[in-house]
Amino acid sequence: MAAAAGGAAGERRIMCVGLVCLDIISVVEAFPAEDSDTRCLSQRWQRGGNASNSCTVLALLGAPCAFMGSLAPPGPPLSKCGAEWGGTPAPAGHRADPPRHSTGPSVFLPPASTLGAPPARRSRLPARPRRSGGGPQPALCPPLSFIAADFQRRGVDTAHVAWQPRGAVPCACCLVSAASGSRTIVLHDTNLPDVTARDFERVDLSRYRWIHFEARNAAEQGAMLERVERHNRAAPPERRVRTSVELEKPREELLPLMGRGQVVFISKDLARHFGYQSAPEALRGLRGHIQPGATLICAWAEEGADALGPDGQLVHSDAFPPETLVDTLGAGDTFNAAVIFALAEGRSLQDALTFGCRIAGRKCGIQGFDGIV
Ligand code: ADP
Numbered sequence: 134m135a136a137a138a139g140g141a142a143g144e145r146r147i148m149c150v151g152l153v154c155l156d157i158i159s160v161v162e163a164f165p166a167e168d169s170d171t172r173c174l175s176q177r178w179q180r181g182g183n184a185s186n187s188c189t190v191l192a193l194l195g196a197p198c199a200f201m202g203s204l205a206p207p208g209p210p211l212s213k214c215g216a217e218w219g220g221t222p223a224p225a226g227h228r229a230d231p232p233r234h235s236t237g238p239s240v241f242l243p244p245a246s247t248l249g250a251p252p253a254r255r256s257r258l259p260a261r262p263r264r265s266g267g268g269p270q271p272a273l274c275p276p277l278s279f280i281a282a283d284f285q286r287r288g289v290d291t292a293h294v295a296w297q298p299r300g301a302v303p304c305a306c307c308l309v310s311a312a313s314g315s316r317t318i319v320l321h322d323t324n325l326p327d328v329t330a331r332d333f334e335r336v337d338l339s340r341y342r343w344i345h346f347e348a349r350n351a352a353e354q355g356a357m358l359e360r361v362e363r364h365n366r367a368a369p370p371e372r373r374v375r376t377s378v379e380l381e382k383p384r385e386e387l388l389p390l391m392g393r394g395q396v397v398f399i400s401k402d403l404a405r406h407f408g409y410q411s412a413p414e415a416l417r418g419l420r421g422h423i424q425p426g427a428t429l430i431c432a433w434a435e436e437g438a439d440a441l442g443p444d445g446q447l448v449h450s451d452a453f454p455p456e457t458l459v460d461t462l463g464a465g466d467t468f469n470a471a472v473i474f475a476l477a478e479g480r481s482l483q484d485a486l487t488f489g490c491r492i493a494g495r496k497c498g499i500q501g502f503d504g505i506v
């Protein structure tokens with residue numbers, strides 16, 4: 134695996150655990166009416182998913198980072214690729230290129246080193262396609278190779294990707310409105326099993342300084358956090374691993390995770406779900422759910438973000454709106470990553486919050502992530 138961005142060999146990394154998916158993004162002039170038929174201004178593929186986006190941002194900020202999440206096994210032959218995605222199989226011999234607007238590289242078979250976790254790690258995994266005598270290589274399903282190549286180009290360590298024996302790579306159709314910068318996401322994320330506590334046991338915790346969890350499978354992630362807590366109890370202060378948890382989706386079963394991370398990010402969607410109308414209101418109302426000494430953070434789009442530190446003090450940062458709102462897809466993931474980056478560097482909560490809003494504001498002013506630093 135390529136060395137992670139910006140890191141000296143041996144430097145402890147920041148790991149993000151959660152979703153990676155393919156985002157198929159259409160930039161539209163304005164949000165279309167239901168049952169209409171319009172052209173978009175541009176279209177691109179982007180590696181997405183909260184944890185995966187946060188890794189992109191950490192890498193751009195220069196932090197050595199690692200992604201842990203699930204991917205489907207090396208795909209079927211291209212002729213079956215459409216079937217795997219629930220669509221019509223591509224005709225035999227069809228080379229299913231990424232769309233022409235794709236900004237990513239056209240790589241179909243990631244080098245063996247691109248994604249960690251060789252199939253041998255799980256005996257029930259199908260074998261990775263092999264090179265046969267220098268002949269043509271079998272092509273992988275393009276979404277998987279696109280994701281693999283994109284992790285690699287960002288220098289994100291993927292050694293702990295959990296290869297699942299079944300399921301499809303999650304994929305989202307995203308509409309970004311040029312008129313408002315809003316993003317509307319429809320995600321297909323139904324049948325790929327999540328990373329388990331057992332997968333997480335293989336992580337050598339001494340190599341990480343911070344592990345961030347995007348809340349998805351609470352019971353398993355609770356066990357992963359317990360493992361980190363046990364490690365921390367036995368480790369000297371400078372070898373401890375800091376933890377954070379993001380609760381974005383208002384799903385009841387995820388709530389126990391609020392009581393687990395040292396830093397807890399809650400989304401405005403979750404806050405609204407509980408009836409709160411602002412970030413400070415949500416922090417005051419939900420503070421009882423976090424563990425003593427933890428920090429609770431809530432971002433609120435153009436209103437910036439608020440946080441409640443371990444000392445019970447409320448801190449606030451205004452947003453840094455760009456001249457034009459261009460693309461808010463992944464603004465929250467950018468904010469989380471930038472806050473984690475700053476806190477991991479030892480900066481104060483106020484500084485970290487301001488930095489998070491500044492970087493997230495820049496992200497809202499550009500398509501994608503290139504240009505946030
Ligand atoms: P999400 O992408 O999860 O919906 P938010 O909308 O809460 O995340 O935004 C996260 C951060 O991104 C905010 O705290 C803010 O700093 C920045 N941000 C998002 N939308 C805007 C906006 N319209 N104007 C300025 N900053 C924004």
Ligand code: FRU
Nearest residue numbers: 156181182183305320462463
């Ligand atoms: C942005 C994002 C997208 C993805 C969706 C998943 O925050 O991670 O990249 O399609 O959310 O919910």
